[in-house]
Amino acid sequence: MGQITYRQAISEALWEEMERDKEVFLYGEDIGLGGGAFYITKGFQEHFGRDRVVDVPLSEAGWTGAAIGAALTGMRPVIEFQFADFVTESFKMIVDLAAGNHFRQMGPVPLVIRLPGAALVSAGPFHSQNPEPWFFGTPGLKIIAPTTAYDAKGMLKTAIRDNNPVIYLEYKKLYNYPVNELPDILRPDIPSDDYTVPFGEARTLREGEDVSLVTFGTTVLQALEAADILEEEGVSTEVIDMRSILPYDKEAILRTVEKTGKLLILHEARKHGGISGEFAAVVAEEAFEHLDAPIQRVGATNTPIPLSPPLENAYLPSTQKVVDALRELAAY
Amino acid sequence: MSETTAERAGIPATSDELARLDYFEDLRDRYLSLDGLDAKWHSFERENSYPSFETCMRLHYFMSHTRAVEETLDSAFRSGHIPGTAYFARGNEAASVGSASCLRDEEWLVPMHRNCGAHLVKGHPARSIMAHFFGRMDGPSRGRDGNFHIGYRPKKITQLISHIGSMIPVAAGIAWAEKARGTGRATLTYIGDGGTSTGDFHEGVNFAAVHKLPVVFIIDNNQYAYKTLLKEQYACKSLILKAPGYGIPGFLIDGTDILLVRKICSEAIDRARAGEGPTLIESVTMRLAGHSVYDKYSDYVDLENLRRWTNERDPLERYDTFLEESGMATIEEISASHARARADAETARDEALKSPFPDPATLNDDVYAP
Structure with a gap:
């Protein structure tokens, strides 16, 4: 370990x-x-x-x-x-x-x-x-x-x-x-013995009651930071790391939507044409009646990724953008 | 030094000769080798390359069977049995059969669209090829693809994808695996004249050359890439001139002479098996039919040149003549071989037409391997 x-x-x-x-x-x-x-x-x-x-x-x-x-x-x-x-x-x-x-x-x-x-x-x-x-x-x-x-x-x-x-x-x-x-x-401990992690199983990083935040990749960091900030404001956010995108854990997304009724999907890739579109569509098709607010998505802007720091920061999904989206959802 | 030895050693080809190369005239009973910048002409002493009677007749059967299979498929297309399109290789029978007949059962073949003969001589049954063309369950892809996008795993034949050039790196990778495992096996692959313009051709041949892989690359230069002429495809005089750029040996041969194809390919395959690395062979033929069954060949082909190749360089007719004139086979034996090749093709068609179409309920099967 x-x-x-x-x-x-x-x-x-x-x-x-x-x-x-x-x-x-x-x-x-x-x-x-x-x-x-x-x-x-x-x-x-x-x-x-x-x-x-x-x-x-x-x-x-x-x-x-x-x-x-x-x-x-x-x-x-x-x-x-x-x-x-x-x-x-x-x-x-x-x-x-x-x-x-x-x-x-x-x-x-x-x-x-x-x-x-x-x-x-x-x-x-x-x-x-x-x-x-x-x-x-x-x-x-x-x-x-x-x-x-x-x-x-x-x-x-x-x-x-x-x-x-x-x-x-x-x-x-x-x-x-x-x-x-x-x-x-x-940072879970790494076993010293051989182990594998199966594909297609999401991991709940944080249990919550009010809003669901589904993400994968580097944006798990922003997701957890934003969830901490919302907690201080009295909003409980459930954070799910998909880990596997194809196949993806559809049941995990549907389960959390049934629990909180409010869904934010976050990834670093552009929102336009991003995987979040598929996740949102599945929820709309299969869990519509559990939704208490429109599904929200946060991703990069629909531009090529620029180099200069002010431009790159504007392009990437920041913790602030995630916080704003969570607040709106919580208040809906 | 005897004359024969001198011929084997070759006569240096001048740069002037290379600059004026004519595929029809300059490859009469001779071929060109390139070892670095050392280009040499060699006369082909056919009488020293006579295979046994059994081998001669086996090659004859498969060349004739190839033509019969393709002609049978062509008429099946006209009768509406083939969904999609079909590409045939009239004129390439000697190049395909002569080369692939040098492979052992356990060696991989990576064919392209114009290598029906390679499939057949490697052991892919005609009825399987036909069922594939007909979109039936008994084809190797069970209706998931058609035309000469066809492989056959029991005989270690890969299926190409339509993106021309892509299979060159794949063949190199198979050869890489053979070398890594120390099997001493060669891999054989083909590309058209048009395919040599792709980046993948370059990347695959270069990879094989760098790692000295046991693979033989045959350029089936049939002088047309769909409707594009050679002069629109490359600026060098012959594609074999690319070989020195990769640091591998090259041979320019008449691909309508099956005994020459066999000699050059078997030597290249032996070098590969011995760990001496890849060889590039430019096998020149003429596409004696359209690009596909939909292609109006006469719109763009030089008819006079086509007539010349059809009359003098039809590989099957050339081989018939050779067998008879050399005394290797009688007219009766040759005719019997043709008759059997055609009857087998027709039986294969009849069997393939009995194969069922795939059940739509199987559509979702096998997207992923277990």
């Missing part, structure tokens, strides 16, 4: 899975000798060798396709994109080739696609994006968004053992986030 950073959790999951299963290997740019842009695989190549920790040429579509080829033979590739934004290079490989392969009866594609995404201070339009809306409409893919070290480790293990292509979102902002600065609920 112990406390580790989110980055260490990902690194440990990879290491332990590679020790456990010789068919697991890594492709990525600069991951071998250099340990990767974020040092997730530092020391891996020395231990596992150049054949399992492979420095690939700068050609994302090429090595994504190659990983799919290896997966077709039964190997279990884990591929690292240096930044999530660059996954657009490999879009057809993932969406057209990997995702539909099993449906076309051509066998499973056990592939993990690691995407370090979301905003980090002033990383600009090509190093800050949230890629999940691009993939959400593609059957055959799974999309995972862990926010705690516990989930990051347990869900990466689940992803590696899964027989489908899994888009594993990881959050640069959380990599080295000091463990002692995190709210207690976001």
Whole structure:
């Protein structure tokens, strides 16, 4: 049992899975000798060798396709994109080739696609994006968004053992986030024994009675901060971390709406075309009579993500925006 | 040095010759090899490459069967049995059968649209191919796809996606897995002349070259990418000139000569199995029919050139002539092989038409692997 950073959790999951299963290997740019842009695989190549920790040429579509080829033979590739934004290079490989392969009866594609995404201070339009809306409409893919070290480790293990292509979102902002600065609920102890976290099960971070706040990714931090502020004002907020976006825990959303009657959906990606639209639609279809207020959503503005701090701050969903939305809902 | 040895060693090709390359004239009974910037002509001593009678007739059967299967499918399309469209490969029979016949059962084949012959000779039954074209349950995709978007897992044949070029990296990845596991197996894949313009072609070949992977890339250059001419597709004189840029050996061959295809491919596959890395082969043919069943070929094709290739470089006719003139087979044996190839295609069609259409209730099955 112990406390580790989110980055260490990902690194440990990879290491332990590679020790456990010789068919697991890594492709990525600069991951071998250099340990990767974020040092997730530092020391891996020395231990596992150049054949399992492979420095690939700068050609994302090429090595994504190659990983799919290896997966077709039964190997279990884990591929690292240096930044999530660059996954657009490999879009057809993932969406057209990997995702539909099993449906076309051509066998499973056990592939993990690691995407370090979301905003980090002033990383600009090509190093800050949230890629999940691009993939959400593609059957055959799974999309995972862990926010705690516990989930990051347990869900990466689940992803590696899964027989489908899994888009594993990881959050640069959380990599080295000091463990002692995190709210207690976001730092569960990591078991020393092997463990996994199943896909499709949301986690309630905070029980509440008045308003429900459903979120995933880095915005769990704003959600918890906002819930603290509302509590001082006498409003009790239930906070749910979805953790898994495809499949997602529909029952958890419906349950909390039945309990509080008021729903705010929050994510860092743009509100327009964001996953929150699907969640809201499901509630409208299946829990309409439990709603006591219009469903609210908070996400980034409908613009490309800008670099300069005042612009970036205006683009991102801030704690203040979440507080404002919760207050409005509570007062409705 | 005997003349034969000299021919095997090759005669240097001058840069002037490479700049004036003519696919029809310059590949008569000879081929070009490229090792780095060292380009050489080699005469093809066909008499030294005679396979056994059984192999000769096996190749003949599969070439003839390929043509018969495609012609049977074409008429099935005209009769309304094929939903969607169909692409055929008339003129590519020698290139497909000659190359894929070099693979072992346990080696992966990564075919493209014009490789029906590769499917058949690798062991994919014609009735399965036809059921797939007809959208039936007995096709390998159980009605989820059609046309030559077709794979066959029991014989290690992948299914392509329509995005041309994408399968080149996939073939490289399969070869990567073979190398990682130390199996000593080769992987064989194809791309069209148009496909060499894609980024994926470059990324896949480069990846294979860097990691010295056991894979053979065949460019089926049939001189048309749908309705686009070669001169609109690439500025170099021959696609094989790309090989030195990747640091791998290249061969430019007449893809209508099955014995030459077999010789060059089996040597390339042997090099791959031995750990000597990938080979790029440009196999030149002529697409003797339209791009698809909907394509009006005569709108854009150079009819005079088409006539010349049809008359002199129809792979099946060339092979018939060779078998007879070399004394490898009698006219009766050749005719019997054609008759069996066609009868088998027609039986396959009849069986495939008996296969049921998929039940709509199965639509949601298998989106995810268990």
